[in-house]
Amino acid sequence: MTVIDEMGKASAKAQNLPAPITSASRMQTNRHVLYILMDHDVKGSGKGAVIGFLKVGYKKLFVLDRHGAHNEVEPLCVLDFYIHESLQRHGYGKELFQHMLQSERVEPHQLAVDRPSEKLLCFLRKHYNLKETISQVNNFVIFEGFFANQHAPVRKLLPKRPEEEIKPYSLTDREFLKEEVEPPWPFNQSHALTRSSSLGNSPVRGCLKPFLNEQELLRNLRLCPPHAGAHHLLNGEPGGPAAQRRRTSLGSATIPSQDPSDLPSLSKSGVHPPNGALCSSEEPPVATQPEPTDRTEDPGIRAVAESKPSRQGAHTDRLPPWLGSRCHDAPWAPWGKQQSWTVAGVFHDAQWIRYKQEYRNTRPW
Numbered sequence: 143m144t145v146i147d148e149m150g151k152a153s154a155k156a157q158n159l160p161a162p163i164t165s166a167s168r169m170q171t172n173r174h175v176l177y178i179l180m181d182h183d184v185k186g187s188g189k190g191a192v193i194g195f196l197k198v199g200y201k202k203l204f205v206l207d208r209h210g211a212h213n214e215v216e217p218l219c220v221l222d223f224y225i226h227e228s229l230q231r232h233g234y235g236k237e238l239f240q241h242m243l244q245s246e247r248v249e250p251h252q253l254a255v256d257r258p259s260e261k262l263l264c265f266l267r268k269h270y271n272l273k274e275t276i277s278q279v280n281n282f283v284i285f286e287g288f289f290a291n292q293h294a295p296v297r298k299l300l301p302k303r304p305e306e307e308i309k310p311y312s313l314t315d316r317e318f319l320k321e322e323v324e325p326p327w328p329f330n331q332s333h334a335l336t337r338s339s340s341l342g343n344s345p346v347r348g349c350l351k352p353f354l355n356e357q358e359l360l361r362n363l364r365l366c367p368p369h370a371g372a373h374h375l376l377n378g379e380p381g382g383p384a385a386q387r388r389r390t391s392l393g394s395a396t397i398p399s400q401d402p403s404d405l406p407s408l409s410k411s412g413v414h415p416p417n418g419a420l421c422s423s424e425e426p427p428v429a430t431q432p433e434p435t436d437r438t439e440d441p442g443i444r445a446v447a448e449s450k451p452s453r454q455g456a457h458t459d460r461l462p463p464w465l466g467s468r469c470h471d472a473p474w475a476p477w478g479k480q481q482s483w484t485v486a487g488v489f490h491d492a493q494w495i496r497y498k499q500e501y502r503n504t505r506p507w
């Protein structure tokens with residue numbers, strides 16, 4: 143977990159991001175797959191050294207085709223990609239990327255790339271001849287050929303009615319980096335909660351975090367085979383760039399493709415309240431069984447929906463505090479069980495306050 147956190151920090155630094163978009167805790171709350179390229183032979187450490195990583199994941203997106211029509215798709219997305227500075231431009235990125243393509247059984251032009259850096263665009267152009275992009279209104283970049291031979295069915299959306307607002311389609315992983323807004327007192331008092339971005343993804347709340355232990359997390363990582371060359375570079379030894387590049391370009395160090403069936407699928411995680419609790423109803427929530435609505439529009443929620451064989455069960459299983467019987471024992475209520483407030487002249491109880499605090503500004507639409 144520490145290694146993942148450190149890699150995430152290094153990647154964020156390399157991309158000038160204000161905060162990492164890859165961390166162990168984020169890996170626990172989504173279904174992304176992390177490919178790690180390692181050098182097992184590095185000297186001075188029995189455990190080897192990480193050369194870089196590549197994070198991918200399926201996301202439901204709305205993308206425009208060449209004719210400007212919206213298409214609902216769920217492609218594999220490149221979410222984060224980083225090779226250690228001392229090892230860049232030595233072919234390791236290509237090896238890692240190639241390994242991912244084989245494991246995931248996708249073609250490069252079928253990928254969507256989340257806000258690619260200049261370096262990554264150059265990389266894709268050089269190695270995969272991905273040059274022509276299809277303009278999008280979100281931060282994902284897709285390339286010519288994306289709509290050809292799609293594995294997943296591409297569903298065309300009905301034309302948008304002119305009076306409708308433009309929705310923030312296809313939020314990227316990087317959305318959460320946007321500045322958070324401090325709520326006024328008393329809504330800022332509950333430290334048990336992780337505040338959500340005013341514009342970002344589904345909020346991740348401490349009390350709703352899944353129960354994925356370290357073992358499970360580690361099973362979700364996919365390690366590439368050892369790379370015997372990198373320790374030269376890491377240790378500043380001879381056998382440097384030229385040799386490395388040659389080795390890579392000649393393909394003398396090949397990565398056996400892993401059979402995806404051998405690979406553990408990511409544990410599903412992240413629990414979100416059911417649909418009714420998220421809508422803008424002014425009614426205080428009631429402790430009833432929520433409708434098993436399809437909420438797969440939200441990637442985080444999709445993960446939950448898919449993780450449970452029965453959606454009904456999913457909701458009852460881990461009801462959020464204000465919908466379940468556990469609500470009165472909730473540790474987040476520092477004021478006790480039965481206290482209440484008068485907000486703008488209206489009498490409200492702690493449950494209501496909690497509800498309003500959690501769901502204010504988390505859904506811009």
Ligand SMILES: CC(=O)SCCNC(=O)CCNC(=O)[C@H](O)C(C)(C)COP(=O)(O)OP(=O)(O)OC[C@H]1O[C@@H](n2cnc3c(N)ncnc32)[C@H](O)[C@@H]1OP(=O)(O)O
Pocket residue numbers: 153156157220221222223224225226229230231232233234235236237255256257258259260261262264265266268
């Ligand atoms: C969705 C996202 O993840 S966006 C973020 C992408 N990550 C970053 O920008 C982090 C910093 N960059 C890196 O970590 C790496 O450069 C990567 C991951 C983009 C590529 O990994 P590398 O090991 O360098 O790639 P590899 O050696 O296989 O291929 C090299 C090619 O990548 C591109 N490239 C790599 N570094 C650079 C650079 N500094 N400037 C321009 N192009 C670059 C070039 O096309 C280069 O070919 P060239 O050397 O002939 O010009």
